[in-house]
Structures are given as C-alpha cells and as structure tokens.
Amino acid sequence: MEADRQNGCIGVFDSGLGGLTVVRRLMAELPGEDIVYLGDCARVPYGTKSPETIRAFARQDADFLMKFDPKLIVVACNTASAHALDALSAALPVSVIGMVEPGARLAVTFAGPGPIGVIATEATISSQAYPRMLERLQPGCKVLSAACPLLVPIVEEGRGEDDPIVLAVLSDYLRQMQRERPTTLILGCTHYPLLSGAIGKLMGPATRLIDSGWAAALAVKRQLTQSHLARAAGGGGTLKCFATDNPQRLSLLAQRIMGRAVEVNWVGTDELTCEKV
Amino acid sequence: MEADRQNGCIGVFDSGLGGLTVVRRLMAELPGEDIVYLGDCARVPYGTKSPETIRAFARQDADFLMKFDPKLIVVACNTASAHALDALSAALPVSVIGMVEPGARLAVTFAGPGPIGVIATEATISSQAYPRMLERLQPGCKVLSAACPLLVPIVEEGRGEDDPIVLAVLSDYLRQMQRERPTTLILGCTHYPLLSGAIGKLMGPATRLIDSGWAAALAVKRQLTQSHLARAAGGGGTLKCFATDNPQRLSLLAQRIMGRAVEVNWVGTDELTCEKV
Numbered sequence: 012m013e014a015d016r017q018n019g020c021i022g023v024f025d026s027g028l029g030g031l032t033v034v035r036r037l038m039a040e041l042p043g044e045d046i047v048y049l050g051d052c053a054r055v056p057y058g059t060k061s062p063e064t065i066r067a068f069a070r071q072d073a074d075f076l077m078k079f080d081p082k083l084i085v086v087a088c089n090t091a092s093a094h095a096l097d098a099l100s101a102a103l104p105v106s107v108i109g110m111v112e113p114g115a116r117l118a119v120t121f122a123g124p125g126p127i128g129v130i131a132t133e134a135t136i137s138s139q140a141y142p143r144m145l146e147r148l149q150p151g152c153k154v155l156s157a158a159c160p161l162l163v164p165i166v167e168e169g170r171g172e173d174d175p176i177v178l179a180v181l182s183d184y185l186r187q188m189q190r191e192r193p194t195t196l197i198l199g200c201t202h203y204p205l206l207s208g209a210i211g212k213l214m215g216p217a218t219r220l221i222d223s224g225w226a227a228a229l230a231v232k233r234q235l236t237q238s239h240l241a242r243a244a245g246g247g248g249t250l251k252c253f254a255t256d257n258p259q260r261l262s263l264l265a266q267r268i269m270g271r272a273v274e275v276n277w278v279g280t281d282e283l284t285c286e287k288v
Numbered sequence: 289m290e291a292d293r294q295n296g297c298i299g300v301f302d303s304g305l306g307g308l309t310v311v312r313r314l315m316a317e318l319p320g321e322d323i324v325y326l327g328d329c330a331r332v333p334y335g336t337k338s339p340e341t342i343r344a345f346a347r348q349d350a351d352f353l354m355k356f357d358p359k360l361i362v363v364a365c366n367t368a369s370a371h372a373l374d375a376l377s378a379a380l381p382v383s384v385i386g387m388v389e390p391g392a393r394l395a396v397t398f399a400g401p402g403p404i405g406v407i408a409t410e411a412t413i414s415s416q417a418y419p420r421m422l423e424r425l426q427p428g429c430k431v432l433s434a435a436c437p438l439l440v441p442i443v444e445e446g447r448g449e450d451d452p453i454v455l456a457v458l459s460d461y462l463r464q465m466q467r468e469r470p471t472t473l474i475l476g477c478t479h480y481p482l483l484s485g486a487i488g489k490l491m492g493p494a495t496r497l498i499d500s501g502w503a504a505a506l507a508v509k510r511q512l513t514q515s516h517l518a519r520a521a522g523g524g525g526t527l528k529c530f531a532t533d534n535p536q537r538l539s540l541l542a543q544r545i546m547g548r549a550v551e552v553n554w555v556g557t558d559e560l561t562c563e564k565v
Contacts, residue, residue, distance in 0.1 A: 053341045054331045054557075059444065061534030064330045067556070161453075164441045167336065176438075179456050257338030279344070280331075284561045 022076030027055035029201035030087030036228035043246035052256035058132025069095035093140035114223030125194030126153035299353030304332035306478035307364030313505035320523035329533035335409025346372035370417035390507035391500030402471030
C-alpha cells in the first residue's frame with residue numbers, strides 16, 4: 012500500500028509549457044519519480060485573465076491530472092498558484108504544492124534586511140499573493156512588485172536574451188526595481204527563468220534571482236521525503252506530457268526548455284470542461 | 289417573414305475585444321442594426337494557436353451566436369477567418385462574412401501595380417490566407433507578409449502609440465516592409481487599427497493602410513443590401529456584448545475601443561463547449 016503510493020506519479024500543470032522549467036528542476040532533484048504534465052496551451056496565458064476564470068481552468072487542469080492517481084499535484088504556474096491554490100488544496104485528496112510559498116521562502120532565506128523584488132504576470136501581481144506571503148514569513152519586509160505582461164509572449168515568440176526588444180521591454184519593467192536595488196528578485200512566473208541571463212545583467216550582481224520553480228522543486232522533495240512518499244533514483248523517471256493545443260507546434264518550445272526531445276500528447280479542452288471527475 | 293428576417297440581429301465574434309473595432313465600423317455603416325457580440329476573452333489569443341484549436345473555438349463561438357437567430361454572422365477575427373471561415377460557411381444556415389476577403393479586395397482596389405503588405409498574427413500569416421486571396425483577386429501581385437505576435441498583447445496592455453516599446457516592436461516587425469515600400473498595407477488583425485497612427489508614421493505617406501474591419505463592415509452592408517435584409521436607420525441600433533472572461537475588467541478596453549461605455553455580460557466557456565446547438 013505504502014509502496015503503491017510511493018510509486019504514484021507527480022502531477023504537474025501550467026497554463027502552457029513554461030511549467031516544464033519546473034519539471035526540469037523536479038527531474039534533477041527527484042530522478043526516480045514519474046511525472047505527468049498538462050500544459051493548457053489552448054487557453055494560455057492565464058496571467059492576463061480574471062481570478063474566476065483562472066480558478067475554473069486550474070480546477071479543470073487538476074481534475075485531469077487526478078485521473079492518473081498522483082501522489083502529489085504541483086501547480087507549476089504562479090498565476091494559478093496565486094489565485095487557485097487554496098481552493099485546490101481544499102478540494103483535492105492529495106497534497107498540492109504551488110509556486111508562491113516556496114519562492115517566497117527561498118527569497119527570505121537570501122534577502123537579509125534589503126527589499127525583496129517580485130516580477131510576475133498581471134494576475135499574480137494584482138492578487139498580492141507574494142507580498143502577503145513575504146509579510147507572513149518576514150513581517151515588515153519591504154516588497155517591490157512589477158507586473159510584466161509582455162514577457163510570456165516574448166518568450167513564446169522565441170526571442171533570445173540578447174534581442175534588443177527583450178532588453179528594451181525588460182528595462183522598461185525593471186526601471187523602478189533597478190533604482191531600489193532589491194537584494195533578491197523573485198522570478199514569479201515559470202517563463203522568466205528563460206530570461207534570467209538578461210534580467211541578471213540588468214539588475215547587477217548585488218541582486219540574487221530566485222527561480223520560483225526551483226524553489227517549488229525543493230519543496231516537493233522535502234514534502235515527499237517527510238511523508239515517506241519519495242521514490243529512490245533508479246525508479247520510474249518517466250515524463251508523460253499532455254497539452255490542450257496541437258502538440259506538434261509545441262515540441263520545439265518543449266525541447267528548448269527541457270534540453271531534449273519531449274513527446275507531447277493532445278487532450279482537448281472539451282475533455283477538461285465536460286467531464287466531471 | 290421578410291420583415292422578421294430583416295429585424296434579425298448581426299452576430300459578431302472575436303477571440304477577444306479587438307473585434308469591437310469592427311463593431312464600431314458596423315454601427316457607423318449600419319446604424320439601424322442590432323448587434324450581438326461575443327469576445328472569447330477567456331481563451332484569447334487565437335493567433336498563436338493551432339488551426340485545429342482555432343477551428344474548434346470558432347465553431348463554439350458561432351454556435352453561441354446562433355442562439356440569437358442572427359441574419360448574418362461576422363467573424364471579426366482575422367485568425368479565425370483565415371482558418372475557420374470555410375468550415376463555418378458550410379456548417380451554418382446563415383451567411384458568414386470574415387475579414388480576409390474584404391480586406392484583400394479593398395487592398396487590391398487601392399494597390400495599383402505596387403506590392404501589397406500584410407501584417408497579422410502568426411496563425412493568420414502561416415495560413416497563407418491573404419496571399420492566396422490576393423492572388424485570386426489580382427493574379428501575379430507581389431505580397432509581403434509579416435507576423436507580429438507581440439502586437440495583440442501590447443494593445444491589450446494598454447500601451448499608447450508613442451510608447452518607445454511600441455515603436456521599437458513595430459520597427460522590428462516592419463523593417464523589411466519599410467525597405468520594400470508596399471503601396472498598401474493590410475492591418476490583418478482587428479487589434480492593429482488601435483496602432484494605425486504609429487504604423488502609418490513608420491511606413492510613410494506613400495503606403496495606404498487598410499483596416500480589414502472597415503472593409504468587412506462595408507462587405508456586410510453590401511451583402512445585407514443585396515439580399516434585402518438591411519434594416520433602415522432608426523430601427524434597433526442596439527449592442528449586446530458577451531465575453532467569456534470576467535466582464536468587469538474588460539469594460540475599460542471595450543470603452544477605449546467603442547468610445548463609450550459598453551455593458552459586457554459574462555458567459556462561461558463551459559456553456560460554449562458543452563452544449564450542442
């Protein structure tokens with residue numbers, strides 16, 4: 012029974028393929044785990060949409076993953092974590108780990124007395140999820156926030172970090188941040204690690220960048236170890252990847268993120284919305 | 289019976305609120321018509337997604353509008369027009385007018401012997417719908433195409449035409465276009481008229497900009513007049529607006545496009561996907 016649960020997969024979802032940056036971290040930290048991933052690419056992005064819509068989509072995504080009888084669900088999307096984590100945790104019979112708390116915890120560890128910066132989508136920033144969590148972890152800490160709505164489409168367009176447009180957009184979003192010199196800067200969207208080189212250059216070496224996905228992977232490892240559900244390396248180590256949009260065109264981005272070929276299977280949004288699990 | 293049909297509404301849909309630029313044109317050209325609009329803002333954008341997903345969503349949008357017993361459907365989205373118009377025309381019992389043919393016709397009227405430019409979303413450009421239509425209308429004409437994936441998120445972010453980011457992104461997309469000096473440039477996305485000032489400045493006065501939405505409004509007027517289905521001014525003139533995302537946050541963009549307050553009603557994507565009409 013215990014062994015059965017140990018052998019269960021980790022379910023991971025995101026609004027698109029950005030969550031694969033978290034999967035990459037998970038596979039490095041937990042090489043023995045089987046992972047089932049769902050990218051809701053037909054309805055991406057979530058970050059510009061309303062809390063109600065984000066919660067509805069996140070619930071459908073999680074319900075799809077529940078069919079695989081996972082031992083844990085990872086919300087590999089900061090926007091969905093910010094708006095839907097509490098509802099998912101209350102509704103699902105397994106542990107649910109999001110991006111916000113692990114990212115905030117790791118930031119606090121490194122921040123010292125200096126201000127902590129957060130960059131994220133519009134929906135994540137307007138949820139105030141990061142400032143609230145940081146205040147809980149380190150009362151009175153100063154938090155600087157900036158919504159960066161163009162960064163997701165920029166990454167998905169495939170622009171490199173040295174592209175002048177990328178630098179111009181980043182400079183625009185980070186202007187205030189550069190002046191206030193946070194000691195740590197949380198990359199509060201799973202797409203942003205793909206731009207960490209450029210963000211790091213603009214912020215300078217005194218600001219440490221926090222990859223919320225990496226923080227979440229560490230939190231998952233901790234949680235599975237504590238609950239004796241971790242599987243030893245040499246176990247599964249498989250990745251099953253689903254997307255709601257046509258998977259062919261997504262394989263390129265998936266390969267870019269994972270650093271190897273990934274087979275992406277199609278699942279229609281109709282299947283997500285019309286079945287009650 | 290004939291009067292009944294005349295009094296029927298015009299159904300208009302788009303992936304988001306950009307299609308309201310077409311509605312504004314329709315209301316100016318046909319002030320007596322009642323219009324029902326659906327913006328699929330929960331799943332916007334369509335322009336970065338696959339043809340299969342675009343066709344599925346477009347069919348759901350059109351099916352929703354059919355409940356209002358329209359006399360004509362306008363696909364106020366170039367991406368959906370490029371990929372789904374034939375399928376919708378075959379499936380629906382009313383005329384369906386898209387953006388591509390009217391835009392191409394108007395461009396040919398003005399182009400003379402010079403090349404014709406088209407800027408649009410990735411999906412519209414990769415469909416080759418504009419070059420194919422232009423070739424049919426003016427065999428041998430030279431067509432220059434450029435996909436501009438960031439322009440929709442830029443407009444939706446609310447950046448103005450004199451924003452340096454907007455100018456940098458436009459300059460990047462239009463570089464080749466500027467060298468080849470098309471006599472006309474089709475704005476092949478309903479969001480782009482909101483940037484026409486900046487686009488016009490970059491292209492110079494020798495390039496005439498074609499608003500595909502205005503072209504479509506003229507085509508609708510022609511079609512209704514020819515089929516004796518036009519309603520005289522002084523008739524309805526109402527606009528009923530639906531959106532699949534939370535309507536509150538959309539009212540600002542709607543107001544910006546329409547130049548007046550617009551009441552937006554919510555309809556869930558579940559309603560679109562799960563009912564068979």
